[in-house]
Amino acid sequence: MPIQINKTVIFLMGPTASGKTDLAIQLSQQFKTRLISVDSALIYKGMDIGTAKPGKAILKKYPHRLIDTCNPEDSYSAFDFTRDANTQIKTAFANNELPILVGGTSFYFHALEHGLSKLPESNPKSKEKFNQLLKSKGTIALHQDLKKIDPQAANRIHxxxxxxxxxxxxxFDLSGKTLSELQGNKKPIINHPIKKIILMPERGELHQRIEKRFLSMIEHGFLDEVKTLKQNPNLHENLPAIRCVGYRQAWQYLNGEIGKAEMIEKSIIATRQLCKRQSTWLKSEEDALTLKISNPTQASAFINQ
Known part of the structure; x- marks a missing residue:
């Protein structure tokens, strides 16, 4: 099908386990596309099973850009993502491809559409300081500290x-200014029309899929995957990669901190909580085609409008 659009970018969004990858592939069978992953977990190499990364056969036939871009110990910021995604979008248009950005990381989508604030760059010394604070005080206490410094940001951040x-x-530590103060004067990263497709099955259906998928991950070697990660001396439980849902709980289980049944239960609960946060954000989106059931015919008609 010819692309009857003028350099339009497609956002294919949805909570975890909603079926975004399958719909993206179905659209790739109708359009000449460039699929660009918008997922803060799929960027990591060696984290395949627990992130529900598309299989090698699928990726060979339908390549997804911005998957396996860095090692789990590497730092990869929203700025890095917007830079890399923008490069992929430009390449898509140069090749007469339709860029479909598919994923569930809301902050990445928001950064592309609305821009990023000019914030002080992190550095190894600063990261170590706050990793140590996280270990000694815990997340809840740090959230209380943030509430005293920047209540506006604390209300936004779970x-x-x-x-x-x-x-x-x-x-705040690096600049003396709060995050809320600095988050102004943002410019969009994408200077093209954006069409949004939201895949949003019923909540009960999503919860069933999440449980079924995680149990399948266990059967297909997820714990062996985490054991391999634990052999890397550069990895620890406070890194963003290991804090991904499922990985954090499996790490605790392999450390002997919790039992297997508790690990499974906590992983499923954490994934459902992630799903809820993603769904809440998506409900605020306007001018989007929202589908309860994947419908490539309806989605392609929307793209061609």
Whole structure:
């Protein structure tokens, strides 16, 4: 099918386990596409099973850009993502491809559409400081500290979101200004029309899929995958990669901190909580085609409007 659009970028969004990858592939059978992953977990090499990364056969036939871009110990920021995604979008247009950005990391989508604030850069010394604070005080106490410094940011950031809490505190520590103060004068990264497709099955259906998928991950060697990661001396439980849902709980299980049944239960609960946060954010999106059931015909018609 010819692309009857003028350099339009497609955002294919949805909570975890909603079926985004399958719909992206179905659209790739109708359009000449460039699939660009918008997922803060799929960037990591060696983290395949627990992230529900598309299989090698699928990726060979339908390549997804920005998958396996870095090692789990590497730092990869939203700025890095917007730079890399923008490069992929430009390449798509140069090749007369339709860029479909597919994933569930809301902050990445938001950064592309609305831009990023000019924040002080992190550094190894600062990261170590806040990693140590996280170990000694815990997430809840740090969230309380943030509430005293920047109540506006604390209200936006979930009390369990360690990465964003420590980053907000780090910004204040490095600059003397709060995250809320600095988050102004943003410019969009994408200067093209954006069409949004949201895949949003019923909540009960999502919960069933999440449980079924995680149990399948266990059967297909997820714990062996985490054992391999634990052999890397550069990895520890406070890194963003290991804080991904499922990995954190499996890490605790392999450390002997929790039993297997508790690990499975906590992983499923954490994934459902992630799903809820993603769904809440997506409900605020306007001018999007929202599908309860994957419908490539309806999605392609929307793209061609």
């Amino acid at each position: 009390p369990n979101d360690t990465q964003r809490i420590t980053r907000a505190l780090e910004v």
